[in-house]
Amino acid sequence: MTHPASTFASAVQDGDELAVLHELFATFPSRAEYLLPLLHQVQARVGFVSHAATRAIAAHFNLSRAEVHGVVTFYHDFRGAPVGDTVVQLCMAEACRAVGCVDLEFHLAARRGAPLGEVVPNQRWHAEATYCLGNCALGPSLRIGETVYGRITPERLDELLATHLGANTPGANAPNTDTRNGGATS
Ligand code: FES
Secondary structure, eight states: OOOGGGGTTTTTOOOOHHHHHHHHHHOOSGGGGGHHHHHHHHHHHSSSOHHHHHHHHHOOOOHHHHHHHHHHHHHHOOSSSOOOOOEEEEOOOOHTTTTTTHHHHHHHHHHTTTTTTTTOTTSSEEEEEEEOSSSSGOOOOOEEEEEEEEEEOOOHHHHHHHHOOOOTTTTTTTOOOGGGGOOOOO
């Protein structure tokens, strides 16, 4: 199934996103089994799956927008809005919970000034929960970009943020506002 530009150009305003969708629609047949592969491509190449893209993708697969939106929001791999260049993922699965990842969740949220998963406009980095990084024996585990780190402590987390984000990145070295431990910085 092909789409002339006029069928979704008015909805997809961004030229790069539009070009990617054109290419993918020409590549992926409009059969349901190609929905996830196409969404992965959009995520990888555009960085997120916008509302406009969701609408165009739904039309391509002859699905409702709600059906495509449901897939996008169900899978943690997909994001509905652009996030910062660096993505920090904290494992919140069972083995890491047993060794303290909940405390790290509060610590990381305090460093960012926002709960995990919340998109902060114009912030250079994004933090979110994930569920098993395949590093269970060395938990709590964290991934920054493509690198997985184990045995994370609040102090180690701060070191990694400073290493990956730099001292001038907003939030990377913000005072700890997690009042559960008296707001102490580490
Ligand atoms: S449970 Fe955290 S890495 Fe597996």
